[in-house]
Amino acid sequence: MKIVIIGASGYVGSALLAEALARGHQVTALVGHPEKLAANPNLAALKTDVLDTATLVTQLRGHEAVISAFSGHAQTEVYNYYVQGIRSIIDATKEAAVPRLLVVGGAASLEVAPGVQLLDTPEFPAQWKETAAGAREALNILRTETHLDWSFLSPSAYLEPGERTGKFRLGGDQLLVDAAGKSHISLQDYAVAMIDELEKPAHSRKRFTVGY
Template identity: 65%
Template structure:
């Protein structure tokens, strides 16, 4: 498969890149700083500005799918930058003719009770609120999208480096927790689930989630 990966040098993006290359896919890594990525077989690295929709459209053409690990963590206006970027990405995918878009989502928009989301908790970490709000609103934008086959994968509440086990649970819009009430996933297993979805689509035009 020929995959365009936006944000391939980031925390989750780098795990997605490793998993995609390990499975033998060809990957075009679209990043703002190409020097962060080491050369590898089956990997092409391109400098990209997600806010330049016209340029991005050209860079996406010819791929089988687009995998977006785009985030705004390093920007002063995290929410505003992320939403502008996501609108540009969706527009570029649509105009490029690439048939599928897979998006890294957040846990903040998952439900913990009917009508109540993770992000609604008064103790939700302030440093992650803008990111969570962006992922929540990007999901609503995708749900209103008429032209694309999209999928968003939300991680568990806690995602961190760990083992690639290949053993995890998948859900839909409700936060998954284990027997002691924790919601965890390794970034390596998150990447496994995302590439599984890329290879064998089971969640077209909807969001799903993952946890141990």
């Protein structure tokens, strides 16, 4: 498929890029520093600014799907930047007539008990709250979207480099935990789950999650 990955040089984006290229997809990587990406015959790297919606439309046009690994971690106003960015990405995807948008979400909006999200628990780390709140708002925005075919993949609580096993569970709005009570997924297996969704859509206009 001919796809776009926004933020393809980032923490999650780099894993998505590796998985997509390994499966033979033709990828346009939209990043802040294209020179950081290794050359690949199936890769075109372009510099982008997600807040420049008009330019983003041009960069997205002609693709079959957009995967957004956009993050506001490095910004001073993380929440506002994240929300502005996701709105721009949604608008540009629709304007460019790209049929699908897949979004890297956070675990914080998953429920740990009926009606209680991880973000709202006392144990949630303060340093990640703005980013997590931005990701939650992105999901809220997508849930009001009536025209775009979107999917939002939340990882487990711990998303760390590890093995590509291809063996994991998928869920809905509840945090997944393993037999030992740990909620985790490797970056590599998260990428497998996302590219699986790209290739065989099963969560249209839904949030889903992945974990061991």
